[in-house]
Amino acid sequence: MTVPTRPLRPARRGPRFDLRTTAWFFVLLALLLSLGGVIARTAAQAAQRRPVWAVILLLLASAAVIAGHRGRRRWSARRALRRATEALEAAAETAAHALQEPAVAAAPVEAVAPPVAPAPAPVWEPATPAATTPAAGVAPAEETLLLDAAVVPQVMDYAVLDPDEFERAIAELCVRDGCTDVEVVGGAGDLGADVLAVAPSGHRLVVQCKRYGEGNRVGSQDLQRFGGTCFTVHEADIAVLVTTADFTAPALEYAEQCGIVCMDAEALTAWHLGTGPSPWETSYEA
DSSP states (O other): OOOOOOOOOOOOOOOOOOHHHHHHHHHHHHHHHHHHHHHHHHHHHHHHHOHHHHHHHHHHHHHHHHHHHTTSOOOOHHHHHHHHHHHHHHHHHHHHHHHHSOOOOOOOOOOOOOOOOOOOOOOOOOOOOTTTSOOTTOOGGGOEEEETTEEEEOOOOGGGSOHHHHHHHHHHHHHHTTOEEEEEOOSTTOTTOSEEEEOTTSOEEEEEEEOOOTTOOBOHHHHHHHHHHHTTTSOOSEEEEEESSOBOHHHHHHHHHHTEEEEOHHHHHHHHHTSSOOHHHHHHHO
16 A cells, blocks of 8 residues: 655855855945944934924934834834844845956957058258357357366467457456456556456456467567556556467566566466466466
Protein backbone atom coordinates (compact mmCIF):
# COMPACT_ATOMS: atom_id res chain seq x y z
CA MET A 1 0.00 0.00 0.00
CA THR A 2 1.40 3.29 -1.07
CA VAL A 3 1.20 6.29 1.24
CA PRO A 4 0.87 9.60 -0.59
CA THR A 5 3.29 12.24 0.47
CA ARG A 6 2.95 16.01 0.22
CA PRO A 7 5.52 17.78 -1.93
CA LEU A 8 8.05 19.65 0.13
CA ARG A 9 8.24 23.40 -0.34
CA PRO A 10 11.64 24.73 -1.29
CA ALA A 11 13.30 26.44 1.61
CA ARG A 12 13.65 30.19 1.27
CA ARG A 13 17.18 31.36 1.02
CA GLY A 14 18.12 34.72 2.27
CA PRO A 15 20.10 37.14 0.14
CA ARG A 16 23.72 36.17 -0.39
CA PHE A 17 26.21 38.13 1.74
CA ASP A 18 28.17 40.65 -0.29
CA LEU A 19 31.00 42.53 1.45
CA ARG A 20 30.97 45.41 -1.03
CA THR A 21 27.22 45.93 -0.74
CA THR A 22 27.42 45.77 3.05
CA ALA A 23 30.18 48.36 3.10
CA TRP A 24 28.18 50.71 0.91
CA PHE A 25 25.16 50.19 3.19
CA PHE A 26 27.05 51.32 6.26
CA VAL A 27 28.60 54.26 4.35
CA LEU A 28 25.19 55.53 3.28
CA LEU A 29 23.84 54.95 6.78
CA ALA A 30 26.69 56.99 8.26
CA LEU A 31 26.03 59.80 5.78
CA LEU A 32 22.33 59.85 6.67
CA LEU A 33 23.11 59.89 10.39
CA SER A 34 25.61 62.74 9.89
CA LEU A 35 23.08 64.69 7.83
CA GLY A 36 20.45 64.12 10.50
CA GLY A 37 22.85 65.34 13.18
CA VAL A 38 23.64 68.49 11.21
CA ILE A 39 19.94 69.20 10.68
CA ALA A 40 19.20 68.63 14.37
CA ARG A 41 22.04 70.89 15.49
CA THR A 42 20.97 73.64 13.07
CA ALA A 43 17.40 73.38 14.31
CA ALA A 44 18.58 73.58 17.94
CA GLN A 45 20.63 76.70 17.25
CA ALA A 46 17.70 78.30 15.43
CA ALA A 47 15.43 77.45 18.34
CA GLN A 48 17.84 79.08 20.79
CA ARG A 49 17.98 82.27 18.74
CA ARG A 50 14.22 82.50 18.09
CA PRO A 51 12.27 80.10 20.35
CA VAL A 52 8.85 81.57 19.48
CA TRP A 53 9.26 80.83 15.79
CA ALA A 54 10.56 77.34 16.59
CA VAL A 55 7.45 76.54 18.66
CA ILE A 56 5.17 77.84 15.87
CA LEU A 57 6.97 75.76 13.21
CA LEU A 58 6.83 72.67 15.44
CA LEU A 59 3.07 73.07 15.94
CA LEU A 60 2.52 73.54 12.20
CA ALA A 61 4.60 70.45 11.41
CA SER A 62 2.66 68.37 13.98
CA ALA A 63 -0.65 69.51 12.54
CA ALA A 64 0.52 68.61 9.02
CA VAL A 65 1.61 65.14 10.10
CA ILE A 66 -1.71 64.50 11.90
CA ALA A 67 -3.72 65.71 8.91
CA GLY A 68 -1.69 63.60 6.50
CA HIS A 69 -2.17 60.38 8.43
CA ARG A 70 -5.87 60.85 9.08
CA GLY A 71 -7.87 58.08 7.39
CA ARG A 72 -4.78 55.94 6.89
CA ARG A 73 -3.63 53.03 8.91
CA ARG A 74 -1.64 53.80 12.03
CA TRP A 75 1.96 54.69 11.52
CA SER A 76 4.44 52.04 12.56
CA ALA A 77 7.99 52.91 13.49
CA ARG A 78 9.08 49.37 12.79
CA ARG A 79 7.63 49.47 9.28
CA ALA A 80 9.26 52.83 8.55
CA LEU A 81 12.63 51.55 9.76
CA ARG A 82 12.28 48.46 7.59
CA ARG A 83 11.51 50.55 4.51
CA ALA A 84 14.45 52.84 5.18
CA THR A 85 16.72 49.81 5.59
CA GLU A 86 15.48 48.28 2.32
CA ALA A 87 16.07 51.60 0.52
CA LEU A 88 19.60 51.81 1.89
CA GLU A 89 20.31 48.19 0.85
CA ALA A 90 19.02 48.86 -2.66
CA ALA A 91 21.17 51.99 -2.96
CA ALA A 92 24.25 50.15 -1.68
CA GLU A 93 23.70 47.26 -4.13
CA THR A 94 23.27 49.68 -7.03
CA ALA A 95 26.50 51.49 -6.11
CA ALA A 96 28.39 48.20 -5.82
CA HIS A 97 27.17 47.00 -9.22
CA ALA A 98 28.10 50.30 -10.79
CA LEU A 99 31.67 49.95 -9.47
CA GLN A 100 31.94 46.36 -10.73
CA GLU A 101 30.95 47.25 -14.30
CA PRO A 102 34.07 48.05 -16.39
CA ALA A 103 34.09 51.60 -17.61
CA VAL A 104 34.43 51.68 -21.37
CA ALA A 105 36.15 54.92 -22.28
CA ALA A 106 35.82 56.22 -25.74
CA ALA A 107 39.07 56.22 -27.64
CA PRO A 108 40.36 59.76 -27.96
CA VAL A 109 40.21 61.15 -31.43
CA GLU A 110 43.46 62.76 -32.37
CA ALA A 111 43.01 66.08 -34.01
CA VAL A 112 44.89 66.37 -37.24
CA ALA A 113 46.68 69.69 -37.25
CA PRO A 114 46.73 71.51 -40.56
CA PRO A 115 50.08 71.51 -42.31
CA VAL A 116 52.22 74.46 -41.32
CA ALA A 117 54.26 76.15 -43.96
CA PRO A 118 57.98 76.16 -43.09
CA ALA A 119 59.37 79.49 -41.94
CA PRO A 120 61.60 81.21 -44.48
CA ALA A 121 65.28 80.80 -43.84
CA PRO A 122 66.92 83.96 -42.44
CA VAL A 123 68.93 85.91 -44.96
CA TRP A 124 72.34 86.90 -43.70
CA GLU A 125 73.35 90.47 -44.30
CA PRO A 126 76.77 91.87 -43.48
CA ALA A 127 76.68 94.22 -40.53
CA THR A 128 77.52 97.82 -41.20
CA PRO A 129 80.67 98.84 -39.29
CA ALA A 130 79.84 101.02 -36.32
CA ALA A 131 82.62 103.43 -37.21
CA THR A 132 80.88 104.35 -40.51
CA THR A 133 77.42 104.80 -38.91
CA PRO A 134 77.82 106.78 -35.69
CA ALA A 135 74.68 107.38 -33.66
CA ALA A 136 73.17 110.81 -34.03
CA GLY A 137 73.90 113.14 -31.11
CA VAL A 138 76.63 110.92 -29.64
CA ALA A 139 80.07 112.41 -29.18
CA PRO A 140 82.92 110.46 -30.87
CA ALA A 141 84.53 109.65 -27.51
CA GLU A 142 81.29 108.06 -26.29
CA GLU A 143 80.70 105.71 -29.24
CA THR A 144 80.20 102.16 -27.97
CA LEU A 145 79.67 98.73 -29.47
CA LEU A 146 77.18 96.21 -28.05
CA LEU A 147 78.89 92.81 -27.92
CA ASP A 148 77.59 89.72 -26.06
CA ALA A 149 75.13 91.82 -24.04
CA ALA A 150 78.02 93.88 -22.61
CA VAL A 151 78.80 97.45 -23.59
CA VAL A 152 82.48 97.79 -24.37
CA PRO A 153 84.24 100.95 -25.55
CA GLN A 154 84.96 101.15 -29.25
CA VAL A 155 88.46 101.91 -30.44
CA MET A 156 88.56 105.63 -31.23
CA ASP A 157 90.73 107.26 -33.88
CA TYR A 158 91.36 110.67 -32.37
CA ALA A 159 93.59 111.66 -35.30
CA VAL A 160 90.55 112.12 -37.57
CA LEU A 161 89.09 114.84 -35.29
CA ASP A 162 89.70 118.51 -35.74
CA PRO A 163 91.40 120.42 -32.89
CA ASP A 164 88.12 121.58 -31.31
CA GLU A 165 86.60 118.08 -31.44
CA PHE A 166 89.78 116.63 -29.98
CA GLU A 167 89.64 119.02 -27.00
CA ARG A 168 85.97 118.15 -26.35
CA ALA A 169 86.77 114.43 -26.57
CA ILE A 170 89.49 114.79 -23.92
CA ALA A 171 87.10 116.75 -21.69
CA GLU A 172 84.51 113.95 -22.03
CA LEU A 173 87.10 111.38 -20.97
CA CYS A 174 87.79 113.45 -17.86
CA VAL A 175 84.07 113.60 -17.04
CA ARG A 176 83.71 109.86 -17.63
CA ASP A 177 86.47 109.05 -15.15
CA GLY A 178 85.15 111.20 -12.31
CA CYS A 179 86.59 114.68 -12.83
CA THR A 180 84.48 117.66 -11.83
CA ASP A 181 84.29 121.32 -12.97
CA VAL A 182 85.47 120.27 -16.43
CA GLU A 183 85.86 123.18 -18.87
CA VAL A 184 87.08 123.42 -22.46
CA VAL A 185 88.98 126.74 -22.60
CA GLY A 186 91.15 126.19 -25.68
CA GLY A 187 91.36 128.93 -28.26
CA ALA A 188 93.07 132.24 -28.85
CA GLY A 189 94.72 133.49 -25.67
CA ASP A 190 94.36 130.24 -23.76
CA LEU A 191 98.03 130.45 -22.65
CA GLY A 192 98.56 126.74 -23.27
CA ALA A 193 95.50 125.41 -21.38
CA ASP A 194 92.82 123.62 -23.43
CA VAL A 195 90.94 121.69 -20.69
CA LEU A 196 90.63 122.61 -17.01
CA ALA A 197 89.21 120.20 -14.43
CA VAL A 198 89.41 118.96 -10.86
CA ALA A 199 90.70 115.39 -10.60
CA PRO A 200 88.89 112.83 -8.40
CA SER A 201 91.64 113.35 -5.82
CA GLY A 202 90.81 117.09 -5.66
CA HIS A 203 93.94 118.27 -7.51
CA ARG A 204 93.65 120.98 -10.17
CA LEU A 205 94.16 119.46 -13.63
CA VAL A 206 95.42 121.45 -16.65
CA VAL A 207 95.52 119.67 -20.02
CA GLN A 208 96.96 120.84 -23.34
CA CYS A 209 95.79 118.94 -26.43
CA LYS A 210 98.05 118.53 -29.48
CA ARG A 211 96.28 116.90 -32.43
CA TYR A 212 99.19 116.14 -34.70
CA GLY A 213 99.15 114.06 -37.85
CA GLU A 214 101.27 111.02 -38.61
CA GLY A 215 104.96 111.81 -38.78
CA ASN A 216 104.68 115.02 -36.75
CA ARG A 217 105.92 114.65 -33.17
CA VAL A 218 105.65 117.00 -30.17
CA GLY A 219 109.04 118.68 -29.62
CA SER A 220 110.74 120.26 -26.64
CA GLN A 221 109.64 123.76 -27.68
CA ASP A 222 105.98 122.75 -27.29
CA LEU A 223 106.75 121.39 -23.83
CA GLN A 224 108.67 124.53 -22.84
CA ARG A 225 105.80 126.83 -23.83
CA PHE A 226 103.31 124.73 -21.90
CA GLY A 227 105.64 124.37 -18.94
CA GLY A 228 106.03 128.13 -18.69
CA THR A 229 102.30 128.71 -18.05
CA CYS A 230 100.73 125.54 -16.66
CA PHE A 231 102.10 125.94 -13.13
CA THR A 232 102.62 129.69 -12.79
CA VAL A 233 99.59 131.02 -14.69
CA HIS A 234 97.03 128.23 -14.38
CA GLU A 235 98.26 126.99 -10.97
CA ALA A 236 98.13 123.36 -12.02
CA ASP A 237 98.66 120.57 -9.53
CA ILE A 238 98.79 118.09 -12.43
CA ALA A 239 99.88 119.26 -15.90
CA VAL A 240 99.19 116.95 -18.84
CA LEU A 241 100.03 117.19 -22.54
CA VAL A 242 97.97 114.80 -24.68
CA THR A 243 98.74 114.20 -28.34
CA THR A 244 97.60 111.97 -31.18
CA ALA A 245 101.25 111.49 -32.21
CA ASP A 246 104.45 110.92 -30.25
CA PHE A 247 107.10 112.93 -28.36
CA THR A 248 110.72 113.58 -29.18
CA ALA A 249 113.37 112.49 -26.72
CA PRO A 250 114.28 116.09 -25.67
CA ALA A 251 110.58 116.79 -25.06
CA LEU A 252 110.24 113.76 -22.79
CA GLU A 253 113.39 114.77 -20.93
CA TYR A 254 112.12 118.29 -20.33
CA ALA A 255 108.69 116.97 -19.23
CA GLU A 256 110.33 114.68 -16.71
CA GLN A 257 112.33 117.53 -15.25
CA CYS A 258 109.28 119.78 -14.92
CA GLY A 259 106.82 117.10 -13.77
CA ILE A 260 104.56 117.26 -16.84
CA VAL A 261 102.65 114.08 -17.76
CA CYS A 262 103.11 113.17 -21.44
CA MET A 263 100.41 110.99 -23.04
CA ASP A 264 101.06 109.84 -26.61
CA ALA A 265 98.61 108.14 -29.02
CA GLU A 266 99.14 104.68 -27.53
CA ALA A 267 98.63 105.86 -23.95
CA LEU A 268 95.57 107.86 -25.03
CA THR A 269 93.98 104.76 -26.61
CA ALA A 270 94.63 102.75 -23.45
CA TRP A 271 93.03 105.50 -21.35
CA HIS A 272 90.01 105.55 -23.64
CA LEU A 273 89.57 101.74 -23.51
CA GLY A 274 90.17 101.59 -19.76
CA THR A 275 93.15 99.29 -20.17
CA GLY A 276 95.61 101.99 -19.12
CA PRO A 277 95.80 104.63 -16.38
CA SER A 278 94.34 108.09 -16.62
CA PRO A 279 96.83 110.99 -16.75
CA TRP A 280 96.33 111.94 -13.09
CA GLU A 281 96.93 108.33 -12.08
CA THR A 282 100.13 108.41 -14.14
CA SER A 283 101.13 111.51 -12.21
CA TYR A 284 100.65 109.65 -8.91
CA GLU A 285 102.79 106.78 -10.15
CA ALA A 286 105.52 109.23 -11.16
